[in-house]
Structures are given as structure tokens and as C-alpha cells.
Amino acid sequence: MRISTAQYYETQAANYQRNYSNAVATSNEASSLTKINTAADDPIGAGRLLALGQQSAILEQYKGNISSTKSALNLQETTLDAINTALARAKELGLAANNGFKTDADRSAYAEELGQIQQQVLGLMNSKDADGNYLFSGSKTDTAPYSQNADGTFTYNGDQTQINLGIGDGLTVGTNTTGWDAFQQTINTSRTQTAMTAPAVDDGRVVLSNGTVGTAATYNAKFSGGQPYTVSFLSSTQIKITDALGNDVTAEASQNGVISNSNGANQTVSFRGVDMKLNINLKPGDTNPDAVIAGHSFQLSASPDSFTTARSPGNPSTAVITGSTITNPSDYTNTFPANGSTVLKFTSATAFDLYAAPITADSKPISSGTMVGGNAVAAGVTFAIGGTPASGDQFSIQSNNHQTQNVLDTLGQMITALKAPIDGDPVAKQKFQGTMESALGNIDSAVNQIGTAVTSIGARGQALEEQSTTNDSLTAANATTQSSIRDSDPAEVMTRLTLQQTMLQAAQLAFSKISQLSLFDRI
The missing domain is CATH 2.60.40 (Immunoglobulin-like)
Known part of the structure; x- marks a missing residue:
């Protein structure tokens, strides 16, 4: 086979150029210690790096979501704790005011402080975050969750929507706590009422409170179906309860309807989950208690809507x-x-x-x-x-329907009761005490509901911590995998570069020697 001089030069030039390009590429790799600078360097590796880069970006987004959610939940928990602290003080005032030795002036002072607490709680319920969004309005973050009506009650203006953010593959967590969950679902313990049906004019000898729901399960299962009930006083020591159909259901009352005729005694009558305060108030000259108490009757029913x-x-x-x-x-x-x-x-x-x-x-x-x-x-x-x-x-x-009641309305009812004068009126004082006990029960119920919301926040916070640890592990594994594909071994690169440079120098020397040879030298 004969090779022309032109072919020889072209072949040597191409080889030299290829070796030169390899040496330059290796030199660049030695400088950056990166094996893949373009997709052409390693198409498969470049594809894997692209997928790993996308995963890394998603993990970084999850990290941001977890951080912002932690901040939001911490703010919500702090706010709910502050509300609980305010309600603890409200309960202290309620217990103190319910003391039979307090005066109208004392109760009025308590009412003033309760009014301040009510406004404080309202402000906390309407709290905003650093971006100006309301914490407890659900998805209606630009709407104040609570506003006061003309009659003094409060209305929830938010919704029940939980806002979720992704914190892991296929995993989301709620970033907010709605006022509906934290405040509106507070069980109302004061959802029954009593009305005297005999005598036609209240003589003050018998005071029966509206009652509080002491055992919700019993109340839900039994009370509604038989109302309205008639509570009849057969004597000063025995009551009879009949349901709407006239059936005698006294056996379901505490002590089978046996009561005490001790004058002014604050006793409790329990019936189908409802606890009612009962006072017998005998007057001077009531030598025959049975005669003056028998014939009194009340209607007991659930509070109408x-x-x-x-x-x-x-x-x-x-x-x-x-x-x-x-x-x-x-x-x-x-x-x-x-x-x-x-x-x-x-x-x-x-x-x-x-x-x-x-x-x-x-x-x-x-x-x-x-x-x-x-x-x-x-x-x-x-x-x-x-x-x-x-x-x-x-x-x-x-x-x-009075099944639930937000604590703002409960505080409002307490304030109204505290402002009413009752000094010198034993009957009014007994009714006041029944009202306060119902309100105190509702405060306990509100605290329990807020506690449930705080527990939910804690559970979500724990989920964030666990997923954050998982995401950190995934991020570390991702970085290691990317490094193994993209990064070069310095020792291997330098060895390869030295070899390529040596081969390039040898090729240069060989080419220069061979190019000097000619057939004319052999003539």
C-alpha cells in the first residue's frame, strides 16, 4: 500500500489534534475537578445529574416549606397559649365572684376586668402573622376571624379550610389552625333551660337552675328524645320527673328524686346527663315545709335555637x-x-x-x-x-343550636351576670350562681378545645421534625451521588494529564523527525 505525503501529513495532523484536544480537556478537568462540563462529556451521566439536580431543588423547596410551617405553627401555639393564660385568669375571677360573700361592687369590678380579658382574647383570636395574614381565618387570610354583632355576641367570619404544604414526596402538612377548630367547636355545657310552670307567681321558695351538661354521652343519647320534661315537687324532699309523653322517669334522676329541704342548701339534681342546682328557700313561718313546697313545678328542655x-x-x-x-x-x-x-x-x-x-x-x-x-x-x-x-x-x-359556643360569648354572658345587682336578694344570688357555674363549665370546655388544637400543632411539629431528618438524609445522599458522577479524582486526573502531555510531546517529536525524511535522501 502506498501512502502519499499529503495523506501522511493529514493523518498525523488529525492524531495530533485529537491528542491535543484530549490534553486540553483533561487540563480543564484538572482545573475544575469536574468530569462533566457538557452533556457531550458523558450523556448518561449528564442525564442522571439533571434528574438529581431536580430532586435537589425539590428537597430545597421542602426545606423552605418546613421552615415556614414551623414558624407559622410556633406563632399559632404561642397565641393559643396566651389565650389559655387569659382564660385561666377569667376562671379565677369567675370562681371568686361566685363566692357568696362578694358584694355588687366586687362583682362590678370583676366585670370590668373580664371585659378587658374579653377584648384581649378577641385581639389574640384576630392575630396576624408577619405578612399581615390572619392566623385563624382558614383560607380567608385577609378577613378578621371574629367580629361583634349588634346584640353583643360574636360571629366567626373565617372558613374551615386547612392550607397544606408539601414537605416530602407525597406528604403534606397543614400550616394553619382555623378558628372553627380552635374556638367554634367548643362544647356548650349550658344548652338546657328551666321555666317555672307553678305557681303562677314565683314565690322564691324553689330555685332550679337551667342546668349544665355534665355527661355529654348520656345527654346526647337520652335527653333530647324525651323533652320537654316536667319536674314536679311532691314534697320538700321528693321530686318527680315525667317526659313529654307523661312517662315517669324519676328513677333516672340522682337519688331517685330524693332531695334535701335544708333551707338555702345548694344541692345538685342530675338527670340524663344534666346537672341542675336546686335551692329550697323556706320563709319565716313555714312550719310545714312539705305543704309550701309541694305543687311547685318546672319545665326542663333543651335551649331552642x-x-x-x-x-x-x-x-x-x-x-x-x-x-x-x-x-x-x-x-x-x-x-x-x-x-x-x-x-x-x-x-x-x-x-x-x-x-x-x-x-x-x-x-x-x-x-x-x-x-x-x-x-x-x-x-x-x-x-x-x-x-x-x-x-x-x-x-x-x-x-x-347552642351545641357549641365560642368563649367570647361565654365571657359576655359572665360580664352581663356580674353587672346585675343581687345584694339582699337570695333568690337572685342563687340564680346568679347557677349562671356562673354554667359559664365556668364553658370556660373549661373552651380550654379543652384549645388544648386539642395545641395537640394537633404539636403532632404536626413532630411530623415536620421527622420529615426534616429524612429530607436531610436524602439531600446528603443526593449530593454524594452527584459528586460521584460529576467530580474527578485529582490523582487520577493528574496522572492522565501527565501521560497525555507526554504522548503529545512524543507525537510532536516523531512528526518533526519523520517529516524530514524523503526518498531523495536515498538516491
Whole structure:
């Protein structure tokens, strides 16, 4: 085979260029200690590095999510702890005020401090984070969770939405605590009432409190089905309880209905999960206690639903709803929405429709009618209207079944009770004590509910810690794998570079020697 001079030069030039490129590449690798600078260096390795880089970015995002969630949960826990501290002081005041030796002036002073506590708790419930978002409004972070109504009660304006962030592959955690969970689901221990049915004029000899729910399971299972109950005093030492059908259920009362006729004794009668305070107040000259106590009777029942109403800001008229009362229990039970939210809309000065809230384009009224004598009757509820409505007037209505009660309303009830004068009136004082015991029970219930929320925060915090440890391990493994693919061994690189440089120098020398040879030298 014959090789031309041109071919020889081209072959040697190509080999030299390839060796030179390899030496330059190795030199760059020695400088950066990185094996893969472009995808062409190692297509498979570059693909793996890309996937590992994406995983690293996700892990970094998880790290940021965990950090921000920890901060949010810590702030929520601190706020809830502050609310619990305020409620502990409110309970101290309630217990002190319930002391029979306190005066109206003492109770008034307690009411003033409770008012300050109520405002403090309201402010804490409406707390914001560093970004100006409300802590306890759910997803409605720009809406204050609690506002006060015209009647002094408080309404929750947030929602029940939990905001979740990813903290690991397929794993999310809630970053917020809603006011619904922390405050609105507080079990109301004061959801029963008593009303004297005989004698027609209260003589003050028998005081029976509205009662508190002491055993919720028994109350839920037995009380509602038999109400209203009649509590009859057969003598000064025996009561009889009958249910709505007239069945004698006294055997389910504490001590089978046996009571004490000790004058002014504060005793407890328990029945189907409800604890009622009972006082027998004998008067001077009552030589026969049985004769003066027998014949007294009370009706015991669950507190009926109440309603919070508000007129829409854009109403054409100035009409307002001044009162709301259930007048047809059957219609109310069968028609009124389960969530308790409705809108009363007037189509003229007298005609109206009641809708389940919120009203949408395809909403149909659940009840319609015409106002008579200033009253609008819809879904078993009579709404008293003050003023003359106009077409287009709307009123939002929210029912309250009293199964739960936020602590702001409980504090409000305590303040009202403390401000009422009772000095020199034993009967009023006994009723006051029953009211305060119910309120104290609700404060305990509120603290328990907040405790449940704090426990949830703690559980999520623990999950964050555990996942953070897992993510750190994954991040370390990711970095190690990337390094094994991307980074060079300094010793190996320097050895390879020395070899390539030596080969390049040898090739240069060989080329220069061979290029000097010619066939003419052999003639």
C-alpha cells in the first residue's frame, strides 16, 4: 500500500489534534475537578445529574416549606397559649365572684376586668402573622376571624379550610389552625333551660337552675328524645320527673328524686346527663315545709335555637329584623337548612322569599310568604320586622343550636351576670350562681378545645421534625451521588494529564523527525 505525503501529513495532523484536544480537556478537568462540563462529556451521566439536580431543588423547596410551617405553627401555639393564660385568669375571677360573700361592687369590678380579658382574647383570636395574614381565618387570610354583632355576641367570619404544604414526596402538612377548630367547636355545657310552670307567681321558695351538661354521652343519647320534661315537687324532699309523653322517669334522676329541704342548701339534681342546682328557700313561718313546697313545678328542655341577623349594606330601606322566634318547630325542623344559614329577601314591601345561603343564579326559595302585622313567617320562624321593607331588601340569618359556643360569648354572658345587682336578694344570688357555674363549665370546655388544637400543632411539629431528618438524609445522599458522577479524582486526573502531555510531546517529536525524511535522501 502506498501512502502519499499529503495523506501522511493529514493523518498525523488529525492524531495530533485529537491528542491535543484530549490534553486540553483533561487540563480543564484538572482545573475544575469536574468530569462533566457538557452533556457531550458523558450523556448518561449528564442525564442522571439533571434528574438529581431536580430532586435537589425539590428537597430545597421542602426545606423552605418546613421552615415556614414551623414558624407559622410556633406563632399559632404561642397565641393559643396566651389565650389559655387569659382564660385561666377569667376562671379565677369567675370562681371568686361566685363566692357568696362578694358584694355588687366586687362583682362590678370583676366585670370590668373580664371585659378587658374579653377584648384581649378577641385581639389574640384576630392575630396576624408577619405578612399581615390572619392566623385563624382558614383560607380567608385577609378577613378578621371574629367580629361583634349588634346584640353583643360574636360571629366567626373565617372558613374551615386547612392550607397544606408539601414537605416530602407525597406528604403534606397543614400550616394553619382555623378558628372553627380552635374556638367554634367548643362544647356548650349550658344548652338546657328551666321555666317555672307553678305557681303562677314565683314565690322564691324553689330555685332550679337551667342546668349544665355534665355527661355529654348520656345527654346526647337520652335527653333530647324525651323533652320537654316536667319536674314536679311532691314534697320538700321528693321530686318527680315525667317526659313529654307523661312517662315517669324519676328513677333516672340522682337519688331517685330524693332531695334535701335544708333551707338555702345548694344541692345538685342530675338527670340524663344534666346537672341542675336546686335551692329550697323556706320563709319565716313555714312550719310545714312539705305543704309550701309541694305543687311547685318546672319545665326542663333543651335551649331552642336562636338567630343572629344582619341587614345587607345595600338595602334600599332602613328596615331591620328586631326579633326571631321559632313558632312552628315541625316546619323549622323539616325546612330550615341544616347549616343554619339563610337569606330573607323582600320582593315588595310585604312579599318575601327565604333562601338557603348563599344565593346563586339557580337558587330557589325554601319558603315564601307575605308579611302580616310586621311579622314575616318563614320555615317555622317568625321574624319581627322593624320599619317598612323595600323590594330588594336582604337580611342574612344564622341560626345557633347552642351545641357549641365560642368563649367570647361565654365571657359576655359572665360580664352581663356580674353587672346585675343581687345584694339582699337570695333568690337572685342563687340564680346568679347557677349562671356562673354554667359559664365556668364553658370556660373549661373552651380550654379543652384549645388544648386539642395545641395537640394537633404539636403532632404536626413532630411530623415536620421527622420529615426534616429524612429530607436531610436524602439531600446528603443526593449530593454524594452527584459528586460521584460529576467530580474527578485529582490523582487520577493528574496522572492522565501527565501521560497525555507526554504522548503529545512524543507525537510532536516523531512528526518533526519523520517529516524530514524523503526518498531523495536515498538516491
